[in-house]
Amino acid sequence: MKEKYWVPAIERADRVLRLIGEFPNQLRLIELSKRLEMNKSSLFSLLNTLETLKWVTKGEGDTYSLGPALAGIGAAYFQQFNIVQSFYKEAARSVHKINEHIQLGILEEGDVIYLGKMEGDSRVRLVTDPGMRFPAYASAIGKMQLTKFSEAELKKILQEPLKKKTEFTISDIDTLYENLQEAKKNGYAIENQEASLGFHCVAAPVYNFENKMIASVSFTMMTNSWEQKREAAKEEILLLASRLSQLAGYAGSQSKEPNK
Template sequence: MEHQRDRDDLDTVLGKALAVLRAFGPADSVLPLAELVRRTGLAKGTAHRVAGDLVHHRLLDRTEHGYRLSGGLFELGLRAAAERTLVELAMPFLQDLYERTHETVHLGVRQGGEVLYLTKIGGHRQARTPSRTGGRMPVHCTAIGKVLLAHADEEELTAVLSGPLERRTPRTVVAPGLLRRQLAKAVEAGVAYEYEESTQGLLCVAAPVLEPDGRTAVAAISVTGPVGRFRPEPHANTVRSAAAALGAVMAGRSRG
């Protein structure tokens, strides 16, 4: 079905354009035309024209070495209302967290089986995390992911648990039963932890930002630090109350 959609989408102009834009992964900065052709499966001539059109519409920049997602796209993305207000409202709380811990602070949402990081703030001495603003990570091996999954409906939960759980490090939890127990505990405690499950040397606490109903989670906040100088448990309370406060603000906002 995914195949199906990919193929169908390439039959429309818009589909082709998006295929080109989405050919850029979180790590790619500039891609030559040939690479775009390879990744999208478009005909060379077509890719050339589409890319040209995208440049004309300021979604791509032309550089010496190929194409690059442009500032116009960045700006457009920043107009997305839901995500932006979330980030804006969260900022003061994230600042507080950073100031107290001086460790890396994340704000993320769940998209299916992955976490999308909306913001990441940190100082000069921040831990070397693989996460990036706009990047993704699997839900099952990150604190944010676990706490969001814990508040998802049963259906989505089992979908993730029954899928394969990729082993990222020796400590990644890949046993569905164990993970399920951890999630139950996370709901109870109001926080989830990660102990080097996505990346060696990284520890993390996360708390959910809940809707007024107290069940569904719209986002999650986390603090991440390196093994050695950082222990997540002492920050559980801080993170939890920051997330709760943000939830309250958002509830007030959507009502008023």
């Protein structure tokens, strides 16, 4: 990217820091120079400046790692990060594309607590609003976050039989666990009329800088819209979740759950 007020020195520093972050304590000046295709003399001056500022540190064998100053900057960023504010900013783009309702929710024990909602043009009212609790096993947002538990853990968190919200609600943990494994494999969860008749949802996970799932976001729509928009909604909710994860510091892939 080249813009009118672009500062090449900052771009070079960014490239250096990203490469060192990817290969900590592995690369010396000569390796960095070759991989980045930078002049050794210029790179030496840049590294010396970064080391003085404690953005990088030089270890054994003259290899580099990220320095403590970056930890302080990162901590300051996460102190200002607010997932609800980020949701309302980023969800607007997704609602504009799909024109259906989007919600944000977190898991607390066996329930979802809804934190945010942005509506499309549909006049249909959802059964959940920000601040409300709803059984996690009957919602796509909840099921997505339940994927992080083993079957034994689920049996401790949830009580059988699971109370049915509709005739389609899963009512036993064995079946729920199988459903969750499919969601975990796919990287998204689907709920078909399990919370309310005539409604369908697709949810994707939001991760933080510790690779932990901290929330989920979902599209909700009626059957006629679902039949037309299912694939587009799935793709867009994954993109929204990815944007929120990046804002929360997550650096992995959203295609599947990261290694714990």
